[in-house]
Every structure is written in structure tokens, then in C-alpha cells.
Amino acid sequence: MQPLGSTRVAVLPEPGLPLTAVTSTSLSASEEPAEAGETPDPSWCPLCCSSPCGCAQPEAKKKAPCRGLGLFYTLLSAFLFSVASLLVKKVQDLHAVEISAFRCVFQMLVVIPCLIYRKTGFIGPKDLRIFLILRGVLGSTAMILLYYAFHMTSLADATVVSFSCPVFTSLFACMFLKEKYSLWDVLFTALAIIGVILSVRPPFLFGSHTAEMTGSYSDHLKGTFASLGQAVFAASTFVILRKMGKSVDYFLTIWYYIVAGLLECVIILFVLGEWRLPNCGMDRLFLLLIGLFGLGGQVFLTKALQTEKAGLVALMKTMDVVFAFISQIIFLHDTPT
Numbered sequence: 001m002q003p004l005g006s007t008r009v010a011v012l013p014e015p016g017l018p019l020t021a022v023t024s025t026s027l028s029a030s031e032e033p034a035e036a037g038e039t040p041d042p043s044w045c046p047l048c049c050s051s052p053c054g055c056a057q058p059e060a061k062k063k064a065p066c067r068g069l070g071l072f073y074t075l076l077s078a079f080l081f082s083v084a085s086l087l088v089k090k091v092q093d094l095h096a097v098e099i100s101a102f103r104c105v106f107q108m109l110v111v112i113p114c115l116i117y118r119k120t121g122f123i124g125p126k127d128l129r130i131f132l133i134l135r136g137v138l139g140s141t142a143m144i145l146l147y148y149a150f151h152m153t154s155l156a157d158a159t160v161v162s163f164s165c166p167v168f169t170s171l172f173a174c175m176f177l178k179e180k181y182s183l184w185d186v187l188f189t190a191l192a193i194i195g196v197i198l199s200v201r202p203p204f205l206f207g208s209h210t211a212e213m214t215g216s217y218s219d220h221l222k223g224t225f226a227s228l229g230q231a232v233f234a235a236s237t238f239v240i241l242r243k244m245g246k247s248v249d250y251f252l253t254i255w256y257y258i259v260a261g262l263l264e265c266v267i268i269l270f271v272l273g274e275w276r277l278p279n280c281g282m283d284r285l286f287l288l289l290i291g292l293f294g295l296g297g298q299v300f301l302t303k304a305l306q307t308e309k310a311g312l313v314a315l316m317k318t319m320d321v322v323f324a325f326i327s328q329i330i331f332l333h334d335t336p337t
Contacts, residue, residue: 070308073300074316080297082323086331087286087293094283095274096147099290101265102278104258106291107298111255120249124256128248135240135253136260142233144264145226153223160197161227163318167193168235170311176239179309188315238314241305250302257298 088099115122124132149158166189174181241253269275278284304313328334 070304071316073304074313075319077297077300078317078320079323080293082320082327084290084293086327087290091283091286094278097265097268100143102287103291103294104262106288107258107295110295111251114251120252124248124252128244131240131244132256135237136256138233139237139257140261140264142230145230149223149226153220158223158227161224162230165231165234166314168232169238169314172235172239173310185311238305238310241302242310246306253302254298
């Protein structure tokens with residue numbers, strides 16, 4: 001039996017120091033030499049055998065976007081849209097809105113498996129649903145207005161007015177996205193519009209000897225205002241896509257466009273009483289190809305707006321006028337003046 005005094009000297013801590021602190025301090029002090037030899041430096045990397053690790057540095061460089069990639073996407077989109085327009089000219093005895101409805105149906109059959117495979121869902125993020133709905137409604141309305149303009153006025157007048165879209169796109173992007181609208185943007189926008197006007201040669205600028213105005217003057221005004229509305233709605237769609245950027249999968253934005261377009265086309269067709277089945281043969285194949293080429297154009301256009309300024313994309317999109325004239329000469333044997 002040890003003396004009571006010696007036990008108190010060994011156990012009692014210093015005045016004002018808790019007992020647990022002494023115990024943990026003594027334990028950690030006794031274990032520290034063993035752990036120091038076993039635990040490696042936390043910054044040491046076993047892959048590159050160096051400290052600090054240099055494995056993640058090359059990965060950061062790969063994320064740098066390629067310059068001009070968005071404009072290249074726009075060029076591909078314009079080409080695919082021009083091919084779809086050429087096939088539309090080949091389809092007989094179908095209303096233009098009904099062709100759009102069939103295009104939406106075929107595109108829906110392709111987009112649904114893509115959305116399931118990519119696991120993006122069919123609704124989208126809660127904070128961006130309003131933009132997705134606006135993208136679908138405005139984009140499909142622009143498409144319907146353009147077809148209506150083609151019916152009410154000449155193709156030249158409708159095309160010229162609809163290609164004022166880059167002007168509205170640059171202005172809307174400057175107002176809502178705070179994109180810079182420089183003097184170069186003004187110059188290139190003016191040159192693009194002048195080039196389109198000189199290519200199409202509208203009769204209201206070049207006189208009645210160029211092309212005769214079809215229908216009455218009131219119908220011509222309706223078609224002109226419809227084309228102007230198409231340009232405004234299309235520009236709004238470009239700005240909305242640019243606003244969402246890469247935060248939303250591009251297939252999801254196309255899904256909203258397809259659903260809204262199909263609903264609007266079906267309602268308009270039943271109101272007009274123009275619904276009919278397409279003819280057997282090549283017409284049905286052309287409708288399928290119109291859907292596929294139109295889907296490809298939408299994909300590349302959406303990806304272009306996710307990587308490039310909306311104003312530049314709208315300007316580059318005027319290249320589909322060039323593709324349209326080339327297709328007209330080669331496949332339709334219609335040489336322009």
C-alpha cells in the first residue's frame with residue numbers, strides 16, 4: 001500500500017488546469033512520435049510522386065473554349081436549315097403549318113430518347129422554367145409568323161423583313177444581357193441587311209418590274225408586319241437562349257420548342273380546317289428528313305448561342321440566304337437575276 005501523499009502528487013493536476021486536458025495532452029504526446037512516422041505529407045501525390053501535386057494543372061487548360069466555334073456551329077445550323085427549306089419546297093399539297101407540325105412530331109420522337117439517356121428530365125430547373133417556356137412559345141410563334149408571311153406577301157419581301165432579326169438581336173442583347181454594342185456591330189449589321197436586300201431584290205425598293213406584287217395591298221401589309229413580328233420573336237428567342245447559356249441542356253430547350261410548336265400548329269390547323277394526310281411516296285420521306293435536318297439545325301443553333309454573342313450568331317445566321325440560293329440553282333434549276 002503506497003502512501004497517500006505520493007498518490008496525490010502523481011494524480012492531481014496543476015491549479016486551474018482540467019483533468020481531461022492533462023490526460024488528452026499526455027496521451028497525444030505519447031502517440032505523436034508513432035503517428036509522425038506513418039502519416040505522409042497531405043500535399044504529397046502518389047501518382048506524380050511530387051509535392052505539391054501537378055496532376056490537375058493540364059486539366060484546367062483543356063476547358064478553354066475554341067475561338068470561332070460558336071460561329072462554326074451557326075454556319076452548320078444555317079446549312080441544315082437551308083436543306084430543310086429545300087425539302088419543304090418539294091412537298092406538295094400540304095399547308096406550311098402542317099409541315100411544321102409533322103416536323104415537330106418527328107423531332108419529338110428523336111428528342112425524347114435523348115432526354116432519357118442524358119437524364120435531364122422534361123421540365124428543367126425550377127428557376128429557369130419561365131425562360132424555357134418563353135423560348136418555346138416565342139420560337140414557335142416566330143416560325144408560324146414566317147410561314148404566314150410567305151402566304152400573304154411575296155417571298156422576297158417576307159425574307160428581307162425577317163432578316164432584320166440581327167438588328168433586334170443586337171439591341172435586345174445590349175439591353176438585357178449587357179453585351180457590348182460597338183460601332184463594328186453597327187457596321188456589320190448594316191452590311192448584312194444591305195447584302196440581303198441586294199440578293200433578294202424586293203419589289204418595294206426595286207420597282208414593280210422586278211417582281212409583281214401578289215394579292216392586295218392590305219395582304220401585303222399583313223405579311224410585312226408578320227415578318228417584322230417574326231424578326232422580333234426570333235431575336236427574343238436568341239437572347240433567351242444566350243441568357244440561359246449552358247445551365248440548361250440544349251436538348252431540353254429544343255424539347256420546349258417542339259412541344260409549344262406542335263400545340264400551336266395543331267390549334268391553327270383545326271381553326272383553319274387545313275389538316276390532311278400527306279401523300280404516299282416521297283412526300284412522307286421528305287417530311288421525315290425535314291424533321292431530322294430541322295432538329296440538327298436547332299441543336300447547332302442552340303450550342304452556338306451557348307458559346308458566342310447573340311448578335312454575332314444572328315449575323316452569321318444570314319448565311320442561310322446564300323445556301324438557299326445555291327440550293328435553288330442546283331436542285332430547283334431556278335437561276336436568280
